Amino acid sequence: MKISEASRRTGLSISTIRYYEQSGLCPTISRGRDGQRQFNAHDLDWLLLLCSLRETGMPTAAMQEFARLYRRGNATVPERKAMLIDHQARLKERQSQLDRCRDLLTKKLSRYDEIIGDQI
Amino acid sequence: MKISEASRRTGLSISTIRYYEQSGLCPTISRGRDGQRQFNAHDLDWLLLLCSLRETGMPTAAMQEFARLYRRGNATVPERKAMLIDHQARLKERQSQLDRCRDLLTKKLSRYDEIIGDQI
């Protein structure tokens, strides 16, 4: 599939996809003889993974590192696993942060109801 | 208390606190006759709220709006409540996003274990 369809399917903009490839966030996309990128299912999977990672705050440098490991072959599987596990842990931490914020907001809101006063 | 202590207690840098005040993210901090900011408990509460909101992705423009409403007095309490409730909803949405990412990672990881192969 072409870049426009990859864009539609992933929600990434065309510019962003090109930027990701050029920055080595994903393996190089193969080209047709006209020089156009040809995305296959595997490429799309990568992009979708990148979407998830980006949405959840992984910096591009880490994604670069991940892709770099991938290019070095199966020997790096343990390192790649470790990276994903790390990220999962960060997500967990992040979720409790969100929980704490929700609690705080709930408290603030209940104070509005009690006092309807001139506080925050 | 002085700005250095406010910084210590909130985890915000001194520069950030000044930047927040100057951008109207919190009410104006009162000054001593030497021109130095004097933070009271109320101010600290604001800063801590800002911390939570920032950590959870509220854009500063929204915090500005919130502070603007606060300065307009109690008549704006319903709007302020609405803002906080909105943010809570966004946090919920965000948490399910994180959940989806965790699921995806779990899937990827289990594939590593199954196949130990040359996939993402």
Place this chain on the structure above:
DNA sequence: CGCTTGACCTCGACCAGCTTCAGCCCGCTA
């Protein structure tokens, strides 16, 4: 054949959200 469409590239602009810098002031201690 020429038009349109959609791809390609490079490179610089943009944005949020700080951070740093330069230069000044105040109060305290030695």
Place this chain on the structure above:
DNA sequence: TAGCGGGCTGAAGCTGGTCGAGGTCAAGCG
């Protein structure tokens, strides 16, 4: 009275990620 720590200001700088402009090229179509 000099030096020092810590505060003040405004403006400039930085970073990570994204977008846009400008210009080219290839495929498809009437």
